[in-house]
Amino acid sequence: MSELEQDSTERNEELLGKIKWLMVLRLLFATFLLVATVVVQARAYPSFSNTSLASLYILTGVIYFLTLCYALLLDRIKKYIFFAYVQLVFDVLFVTALIYVTGGIESIFSFMYILTIINAAIMLYRRGGLLIASASSIGYGSLLDLQYFGIIHPYYIRASELMTYTIGYYFYTLLMNIAAFYLVAFLSSYLAEELRRSGVKLKAKQYDLDQLELLNRNIVQSINTGLITLNNQLEISYINPAVEQISGFVYRDLEGIHIGDIFPKIVPYLSISDRGGDNDDMPQPQKGIDVDFDRRDGTRLHLGFSQSILKDPGGDEIGLILIFQDLTEFRQMQEQVRRMDRLAVAGELAAGIAHEIKNPLASLSGSIQMLRDEVDFGPMQQRLMDITMREAERLNALVNEFLLFARPERAVDxxxxxxxxxxxxxxxxxxxxxxxxxxxxxxxxxxxxxxxxxxxxxxxxxxxxxxxxxxxxxxxxxxxxxxxxxxxxxxxxxxxxxxxxxxxxxxxxxxxxxxxxxxxxxxxxxxxxxxxxxxxxxxxxxxxxxxxxxxxxxxxxxxxxxxxxxxxxxxxxxxxxxxxxxxx
Incomplete structure (x- = not known):
């Protein structure tokens, strides 16, 4: 689904919710009108004729009937804007009829137009508010015109009680109501649109916040660096997956336990005096701490820790954040580099010494061999010659080891x-x-x-x-x-x-x-x-x-x-x- 389609769907769902609320409010008003009519009839007020009361019952029934029809059509109609306009137009007609049966120009229900206009502005914003305000003006104006020219007479007023008003009063009443209709339409639509824009901005901010939170969570979950949060009692409140991988423990084993039960060598570095000043705006990482750690499977690791203060949104300290890395491979590489440096120095020395010794040693060995073969020595001299040859061979083997150490050759493999x-x-x-x-x-x-x-x-x-x-x-x-x-x-x-x-x-x-x-x-x-x-x-x-x-x-x-x-x-x-x- 494209972004445009998704936005249209969200607006339709929002409008559908408003239509449902309008139907509920309409039912509540119809129920109130029905109860009021029953009370008036029970007390037999002389100002209301039976015809007027019967008309109120009919209007109430019409409201219930139309609302039921709206409810049945709600799941079948997809054009919610058109559906909303139909309901609002019928509401204008209902208010006009209600004013007619309750006294026309003397009716107290002219404010119902304003409620209908507010509903239109909330549901359909400025255009809807102004259109329903226009419909209300036409309906109310037509009713007063017909009443002024004597074409219709209000039902509830008896003929003997019928009052006559000047054309100026009719004009003034109509003008004030129409002005009120359009003013309410403008103000309510303005507030509704501002509320909508604020809602869109809030939704966008919430989306950005959710995305940022998701990004932060993914970063914390994905990094190879271990992250632990502690409360003020140095009890573990959170670990990321890297901690589980490095330590060999899972979160359910570590939650709520003291940090010293897992990393005992780190505890001396977590005293309160090491946490830094209280007036720092941002927690400052502490000096690196290197400790040895035995994994659950017995593997000895070398870990490098750093710590910072964990603060709540109000700036109060609520614990510590520990960040650590497995430095085992790094330490091994450091040791290897140091060893290679020592080997390089010793190799140069060994190679120089070996070459200086090897040639004279070969001459010495050859000369002794010739003397032993050509000269007839006694037993004592022969024994000394054997010792000399053996030591020369040992020295030659040592020199060969020097050369192999100093310049190891990669043989044919x-x-x-x-x-x-x-x-x-x-x-x-x-x-x-x-x-x-x-x-x-x-x-x-x-x-x-x-x-x-x-x-x-x-x-x-x-x-x-x-x-x-x-x-x-x-x-x-x-x-x-x-x-x-x-x-x-x-x-x-x-x-x-x-x-x-x-x-x-x-x-x-x-x-x-x-x-x-x-x-x-x-x-x-x-x-x-x-x-x-x-x-x-x-x-x-x-x-x-x-x-x-x-x-x-x-x-x-x-x-x-x-x-x-x-x-x-x-x-x-x-x-x-x-x-x-x-x-x-």
Whole structure:
């Protein structure tokens, strides 16, 4: 429906409502006239003839009959303006007849014309008011003319009581009434049109207000920022959907409870002294507050809060508004940037040192090898030569690690079946001297798990992680390796991201041990170059793992409570099976 059609429909509905009210008022007047006629007849006033009283009964019956007809035609007639004019014209005729049977020029019911004109002005505005005023003037003027020339005589006046009036009195009475008719028509139509214009403006303002309220509601409902309103007792009165998504709680669980029951670390910042001055025109946001928060599912998040005063329209404080965002990914990115900065500096240093050492070291190793092959040393000298060669090889391996850390190269990669690499790596571990302790290996592997990576790089990553896990378990323990397919939502870094739309399949590799765990203060440093808690460690193993994983668009996560056990989780984009590896 177009805007024009909708406006026409609304006007028709408005006019229909006015017509119904006119019919109700007409019935009320007819009932009043009927009761008054009965009272006059009962008291037998000598001024009223039986003919006059009978005429009043007939007029009353006609009103009831016409109103009934109007009611029956109401649902069938679509031209409400024409219908309104018909009723108003009949009302003018009825008033004229009523004045005729109640005394003509002496009738007290001439004011009924004014009521009819007011009804016309309300229903049909200026044009309708002026037309009905004209009809009333014609009807009243014709009645007085006929009475003056003696063509008709009022019913209720007996012949003996008939009074004669001068032409001047007739003219004066008619002129005053006609002037009153048009004046009432003009004023009432003016007021009706002003009321209509005010109604249109009010409706437009109300529509704008509704649209603004709807826009505000949609904004509050759609933003990814959490919004909470609190009353003066710090009890939750409203939350938007983002709060449910971030916290894991639903509104019915939070309504009316104290904010400290959900965000206990934020309460110390919500004291009255922190709410700002009472004379501020607008609530001012408070300084940012960063707190840790444990979701309902156990995920640890880092939230950034700000607060402002909630005021009612009168300017009185009625509570607080809390706005917060999930800064977990932002903090992770900050930490990653800091780590990359440290890696860049250390990488440049490592690359320079490695190149300066590698060439002399190769010459040294070659010379020692030649001496050992050509000179016949004694047992003591041979032992020293073996120590020298072994340490030279260890130093060469360390230099190679420096170079891999400093300038990781993306080798030729293809789709690799993760479980095959894990099986090969664990077989190497079983034959390694590091597995001399009674350590149980458990595997939970998902089938057909393919990632796009160089197989040697993936094996290097898994080897470093399982080797670290074994070394952490001093006497005995359990090494658990699991693979699975996970769904990543959105672009978040966390393994258990939430409330996103875009989904992506990930290959997950988790390696867990039952060792003593990693202290919380060390967990942010484990991927830093040269950080180690081992006596013989270089501090580059996990750094190289981190570089390789990120070089293939992967993510690595650490989970440890610092008391028992550590889990490293790897996420890689899931790849299709390599056609070269499919059976022919």
């Amino acid at each position: 293809r789709s690799v079946e993760v479980n095959e690499v894990i099986e090969d790596t664990l077989e190497m571990l079983k034959n390694s001297p590091e597995l001399s302790r009674p350590i149980r290996i458990e595997k939970t592997l998902s089938k057909n798990l393919w990632v796009h990576i160089d197989s040697q790089r993936l094996q290097q990553v898994i080897w470093n992680l399982v080797l670290n896990a074994v070394q952490e378990m001093k006497n005995s323990g359990r090494l658990s390796v699991a693979t699975a397919i996970r769904t990543k939502r959105g672009s978040g870094d966390a393994p258990r991201d939430y409330a996103r739309d875009r989904q992506e399949k990930l290959a997950e590799i988790s390696i867990s041990d039952t060792g003593p765990g990693i202290l919380p203060e060390n967990q942010g440093k484990v991927f830093d170059p040269f950080f180690t808690t081992k006596d013989q460690g270089t501090g580059l193993g996990l750094t190289i793992v981190h570089r390789i994983v990120e070089n293939y668009d992967g993510k690595i996560f650490l989970d440890s409570d610092g008391r028992s056990g550590t889990t490293f989780t790897l996420h890689f984009p899931l790849a299709e099976e390599d056609p070269q590896d499919r059976p022919q």
